[in-house]
Amino acid sequence: MTIQLYDSRAQALRDFIPTTPGAVGIYVCGPTVQSSPHIGHLRSALVYDQLRRWLTYRGFDVTFIRNVTDIDDKILANAAGTAEEWWALAYRYELEFTAGYQRLGILAPTYEPRATASIQQMQDLITRLIDRGHAYPADDGSGDVYFDTHSWAEYGALTRQGRGDMEAAADADPRGKNDPRDFALWKGHKADEPASASWPSPWGPGRPGWHIECSAMASRYLGAGFDIHGGGLDLRFPHHENELAQSTAAGDAFAKYWMHNGLVHVHGQKMSKSLGNSVFAAELLDQARAIVVRYYLGAAHYRSTIDYTDHSLAEAEAALERIESFLDRADRRLAETRFASSGVELVPDEFAIAMDDDLAVPQALAVLHETVRTGNAALDAEDLRAAAAARGQVLAMSEVLGINPLSPGWAVSTDEPAMVALTALVERLLSDRETARESRDYKAADRIRDELVAAGITIEDTPSGAHWSFD
Numbered sequence: 001m002t003i004q005l006y007d008s009r010a011q012a013l014r015d016f017i018p019t020t021p022g023a024v025g026i027y028v029c030g031p032t033v034q035s036s037p038h039i040g041h042l043r044s045a046l047v048y049d050q051l052r053r054w055l056t057y058r059g060f061d062v063t064f065i066r067n068v069t070d071i072d073d074k075i076l077a078n079a080a081g082t083a084e085e086w087w088a089l090a091y092r093y094e095l096e097f098t099a100g101y102q103r104l105g106i107l108a109p110t111y112e113p114r115a116t117a118s119i120q121q122m123q124d125l126i127t128r129l130i131d132r133g134h135a136y137p138a139d140d141g142s143g144d145v146y147f148d149t150h151s152w153a154e155y156g157a158l159t160r161q162g163r164g165d166m167e168a169a170a171d172a173d174p175r176g177k178n179d180p181r182d183f184a185l186w187k188g189h190k191a192d193e194p195a196s197a198s199w200p201s202p203w204g205p206g207r208p209g210w211h212i213e214c215s216a217m218a219s220r221y222l223g224a225g226f227d228i229h230g231g232g233l234d235l236r237f238p239h240h241e242n243e244l245a246q247s248t249a250a251g252d253a254f255a256k257y258w259m260h261n262g263l264v265h266v267h268g269q270k271m272s273k274s275l276g277n278s279v280f281a282a283e284l285l286d287q288a289r290a291i292v293v294r295y296y297l298g299a300a301h302y303r304s305t306i307d308y309t310d311h312s313l314a315e316a317e318a319a320l321e322r323i324e325s326f327l328d329r330a331d332r333r334l335a336e337t338r339f340a341s342s343g344v345e346l347v348p349d350e351f352a353i354a355m356d357d358d359l360a361v362p363q364a365l366a367v368l369h370e371t372v373r374t375g376n377a378a379l380d381a382e383d384l385r386a387a388a389a390a391r392g393q394v395l396a397m398s399e400v401l402g403i404n405p406l407s408p409g410w411a412v413s414t415d416e417p418a419m420v421a422l423t424a425l426v427e428r429l430l431s432d433r434e435t436a437r438e439s440r441d442y443k444a445a446d447r448i449r450d451e452l453v454a455a456g457i458t459i460e461d462t463p464s465g466a467h468w469s470f471d
Contacts, residue, residue, distance in 0.1 A: 001058065003356045005228075006303060008236065008258040009158050009244075013358060018227050019256060024060045025226035026052065027218040027255070029235055030112065032069040032210075033093040034078050037100050037281040039297070039308060040264045040271060044232045046294065047261040047302040047359075049106045049402060051230070054355050057347070057400050065221045066109040067214060068094055071116050071207055073171075076197055086197055087116075100281035103290045104297075105402045105409055113217050115208065119199050121216040122208045125250055126185045134249040135185055138176030143188020143204035146172070147211075147242065149181045152249045158258065159237045169238060171209060183242050184209035211242035218247075218254070225253030233260045262305045279308055288313040291410045295320045295403050302359055319369070323398060324405045326372045329460070330391040333379055339388040345396040361401070368397045426457060430466050 003016040018024050028048045031041055045066075055062050070090040079086035101108075126145055129135035134151045138144040149155045149163060156162060168180035172187060189198040189205040198205040208216075218226065231240060240258065247254040263270065266277045285293055296316035300306045334340045347355075348371065354363035375390030398404040429448050436444040449459055457468050 001352075001356065003055075003058065004358055005257055005259060006358050008260045011160070014257065016227075016257065018060065019225060022059070022061060024055050024062045024228065025222040026062060026064050026228045026230065027214070027222055027226060028064070028066045028109075028229075029214055029231035029239070030066040030068050031094075031097050032072050032074065033090045033097065034072060034074040035093060037093075037097045038271065039266075039279040039281065039284050040232065041097065042100055042104055042281050042284070042293075043264050043297045043306065044261050045101055045106050046104060046297050046402075048230050048259075050298055050302070050361065051228075051259070051359060052107060053400050053402060054359065058356075062110075063222065064107075064109045065218065066112055067217050068097075068112060068114045069210065069213060070094065070114045071197060071213075072210060076193060086194060096282070100285065103285050104294050105290065105407075111221055113221060115213040115217065118213070118217050118220055119208065121220045122212050123186075123201050125212060125216050125219075125246070127202065128250045129185065129246060132249065132251070134246075136178065137203050138188075140173075140176040142173065142176050143186070143201075143206050144172055144176050144184055145186035145203050146177055146182040147185055147246050147249075148178060149183070149245070150179055152245050154248065155245045156241065158241045158244050161237070161241075166237075183211060183238065185212045185246070211239055212246060214239070215243045215247045215250075215252075215254075218243075219252055224251075226255060228257045228259060229255035230259040230261070233263055236260055259302075261302045262300075265305055265307045267309055268307055288317060291403055291405060292317045292320055298361060298401060298403070299365060301362055319365075320403065320405070322369065322372055323394065323403070325458075326375050327391065327394060327406060329379060330375060330387055334384060334388055334391070337384060339384045344389070345392045345399070347396045347400060348393050351393075351397050351400075355400070364397065364401070368394065368401075371397070426452065426468050430459075430468065434466065 004013045005016050006012070007014045026048065028045075031037065048064075048066075052062050052064050070087070075090050076086050079089045082089075084092075126135060129147065130137070130145070133148075135145055135147050138146065156166065163181060166181050168174065169183040172184040174180055185208070186201060186203055187206050187209055188203070189195075189207070197207055199207060218229065229240070229243075240260075244254060265271070266279055269275060269277060271278050287293075292313055293316075296312050297306070299316065299319075348367060351364050351367040354360040354367060357363075371390050371393050375387050375394065378384075378386035378390060395404060395406065399407065404410070429452060433445045433448040436442070436448065452459055452468070459466055459468055
């Protein structure tokens with residue numbers, strides 16, 4: 001077993017060899033809780049959930065850290081001029097992110113630290129950088145502290161940029177900087193900012209810069225050196241570049257592998273506020289079942305750009321229904337036979353090879369759907385042993401991908417009033433149809449079937465009676 005992952009820093013596939021045998025430490029940049037989550041946030045969180053699930057299936061003990069940036073310029077700006085405190089706004093949006101993750105079946109992280117809970121660790125890291133000659137307090141009395149990019153020869157190693165090619169860091173007033181590309185580690189308190197958004201420090205009251213937050217939290221919970229750092233492609237520069245520079249300049253090994261997921265476009269265009277084409281998480285999750293949304297967002301290779309269109313969810317729904325229909329059919333046919341629980345829930349070799357190859361989910365899904373076809377053929381041929389084997393493999397593969405329709409988290413409650421009413425109506429019509437067939441009134445039986453099909457109900461006639469499901 002050799003897992004290969006694409007390391008963004010090396011720009012190549014690398015064999016995954018964890019720092020500690022049998023254990024994996026993953027740090028993923030979580031949301032800056034300034035506004036509601038959109039489709040891109042869901043896609044990124046889902047990618048690393050797939051990674052975590054696969055590593056766990058492969059037998060690793062995974063420690064998964066995903067932070068919450070709950071203090072930031074944009075949070076303060078969005079709360080300014082309103083009756084809402086900045087910390088209340090941040091928490092309100094944090095709850096929206098959590099709700100979206102939960103609906104999508106994303107596993108809760110091992111720990112989810114907020115930036116505001118690690119201020120001391122950030123200050124300690126800044127002090128180390130100053131002592132090593134890689135950071136300096138501004139001499140303009142602002143209380144700002146900057147990373148000295150000129151002092152670190154490896155600055156630009158992640159994105160392979162020379163300093164001359166880099167844009168100026170637009171994260172603080174440039175008048176206190178030695179170089180426009182130097183970035184803020186600590187931001188001195190300003191008169192127009194709330195006092196609650198300020199902490200005492202050796203350089204005066206203020207708050208941390210964005211980049212230092214993740215460096216401090218990653219090392220606090222995973223150690224000075226850990227295995228995987230992940231995030232969206234849009235974070236490579238400046239955020240991840242600056243994390244790498246400040247952490248390694250402070251003497252930490254930091255991340256061994258860097259992973260970045262592709263972005264989400266909408267109808268061929270990049271999402272942006274100026275275009276007004278953002279698709280928000282709550283909106284997306286209200287358009288289809290959450291398991292369908294998960295299938296759609298997780299079906300492409302994680303490094304690719306996906307394009308959301310009006311037909312995306314319908315295609316995902318059709319693909320998922322093929323899996324659901326097979327499992328339902330297999331369970332009914334295998335019930336009360338010696339094969340009912342005989343299918344070993346292990347993924348087939350072809351699936352494992354695909355997942356080991358930099359999480360090649362499209363190829364893994366192809367194996368899953370081919371196994372569904374094989375299982376249906378086995379049921380047609382009354383080869384119950386083969387059908388049970390296929391069922392076990394389908395369950396194992398779909399569980400790894402988080403799309404197992406039989407998992408408790410995806411169960412549709414039959415106790416909901418609408419479902420109770422629908423079930424009663426469909427069962428009554430099926431009873432009337434059976435009565436018509438017994439009376440040889442096939443015209444009436446066909447009419448009832450046609451009415452159900454027109455309403456989106458699929459009818460399957462079996463030796464044990466008619467069974468129905470949603471079309």
